[in-house]
Amino acid sequence: MSTQPVKVAVTGAAGQIGYSLLFRIASGALLGPDTPVQLQLLEVAPALKALEGVVMELDDCAFPLLHSVEIGDDAEKMFDGANAALLVGAMPRKEGMDRSDLLSANGKIFTGQGAALNKVAADDVKILVTGNPANTNALIAKENAPDIPAERFNALTRLDHNRAKAMLAKKLEVAVDEIKDLAIWGNHDDSMYPDLYNTKVSGKVAADLVDEAWIKDEYIPTVATRGGAIIKARGASSAASAASATIDHMRDWMLGTDQIVSMSVPTDGSYDVPEGIISSFPCRVKNGKYEIVQGLELNDFSKERILASAKRLQDERAAVEKLGLI
Ligand SMILES: NC(=O)c1ccc[n+]([C@@H]2O[C@H](COP(=O)([O-])OP(=O)(O)OC[C@H]3O[C@@H](n4cnc5c(N)ncnc54)[C@H](O)[C@@H]3O)[C@@H](O)[C@H]2O)c1
Numbered sequence: 487m488s489t490q491p492v493k494v495a496v497t498g499a500a501g502q503i504g505y506s507l508l509f510r511i512a513s514g515a516l517l518g519p520d521t522p523v524q525l526q527l528l529e530v531a532p533a534l535k536a537l538e539g540v541v542m543e544l545d546d547c548a549f550p551l552l553h554s555v556e557i558g559d560d561a562e563k564m565f566d567g568a569n570a571a572l573l574v575g576a577m578p579r580k581e582g583m584d585r586s587d588l589l590s591a592n593g594k595i596f597t598g599q600g601a602a603l604n605k606v607a608a609d610d611v612k613i614l615v616t617g618n619p620a621n622t623n624a625l626i627a628k629e630n631a632p633d634i635p636a637e638r639f640n641a642l643t644r645l646d647h648n649r650a651k652a653m654l655a656k657k658l659e660v661a662v663d664e665i666k667d668l669a670i671w672g673n674h675d676d677s678m679y680p681d682l683y684n685t686k687v688s689g690k691v692a693a694d695l696v697d698e699a700w701i702k703d704e705y706i707p708t709v710a711t712r713g714g715a716i717i718k719a720r721g722a723s724s725a726a727s728a729a730s731a732t733i734d735h736m737r738d739w740m741l742g743t744d745q746i747v748s749m750s751v752p753t754d755g756s757y758d759v760p761e762g763i764i765s766s767f768p769c770r771v772k773n774g775k776y777e778i779v780q781g782l783e784l785n786d787f788s789k790e791r792i793l794a795s796a797k798r799l800q801d802e803r804a805a806v807e808k809l810g811l812i
């Protein structure tokens with residue numbers, strides 16, 4: 487076991503995602519079985535008492551990999567030296583809301599947190615935004631952290647990726663790991679695009695195994711509105727699955743993966759998606775660095791859907807510019 491703990495900062499640690507996330511990180515699900523972890527947990531002051539209770543429970547698990555836990559409401563203290571920052575803390579939407587309705591309430595959280603990360607995080611920090619609207623909150627944090635390389639700011643579309651995979655596996659009655667090269671493109675909102683034309687199922691193109699009408703009328707809308715369906719069913723937004731996807735994304739980013747995964751990353755003009763936003767792409771990750779998969783063939787339907795989702799992100803960017811957040 488290496489002795490130097492990796493510092494993982496988590497915001498919104500007393501919330502419902504936090505309650506699932508922290509225990510998985512402490513058990514080794516993020517960094518593997520040989521790496522001790524130091525948790526640095528940021529909350530708003532009124533939630534610190536509840537967070538103390540969560541820390542008591544972390545203690546009571548006697549996790550061998552959990553080196554130490556710090557809590558507080560000062561971002562500069564909790565992000566100090568952080569190698570990974572999981573920005574979860576933000577208000578969730580309620581039934582009937584769109585995620586972009588959260589921009590004015592949540593967006594400002596990410597100006598201060600971006601600035602604090604810029605000041606005190608470790609040189610190798612990787613930042614993943616889960617709090618909604620995740621893509622544009624990540625953009626706000628990035629724009630407020632000019633000294634951190636832009637590519638270190640990601641947003642979470644791995645939950646959508648996992649949902650898309652699970653839903654296709656169920657339809658085709660195959661195991662989830664028979665599905666390869668699936669990716670979500672665009673925004674974490676109902677315009678997101680899961681591309682089945684480049685997805686393989688046991689080596690065959692997924693789109694050839696199902697009806698086109700099912701893809702367009704059932705599959706895409708069901709994947710894209712799954713978050714809302716969960717809110718309707720549970721009366722609260724997804725939590726354990728969101729925590730699991732947050733771990734999947736950051737683990738693959740830090741440790742690498744041989745799979746294509748969906749990551750929302752700063753755009754670089756690939757596939758004609760305009761620069762200046764954080765949008766989801768199929769990515770490969772190696773040695774702590776991701777690359778957008780290049781050279782995929784996109785049909786006209788896919789191109790149209792991807793650019794329509796990018797337009798939503800451009801509109802969100804314009805809205806936060808108007809709010810003075812970037
Ligand atoms: N991207 C995704 O796939 C995805 C999936 C699920 C949920 N989410 C989003 O994640 C966010 C958190 O969801 P939740 O269910 O855990 O919500 P929650 O309300 O249970 O917890 C949020 C926590 O954040 C804290 N918080 C608020 N402002 C903060 C700040 N400035 N600094 C630190 N902490 C702060 C709150 O005190 C609260 O404890 C929501 O915005 C939700 O919509 C995203």
Ligand SMILES: O=C(O)C[C@H](O)C(=O)O
Nearest residue numbers: 579618712713714723724
């Ligand atoms: O849908 C939501 O508001 C929560 C989250 O983004 C989700 O996709 O489950």
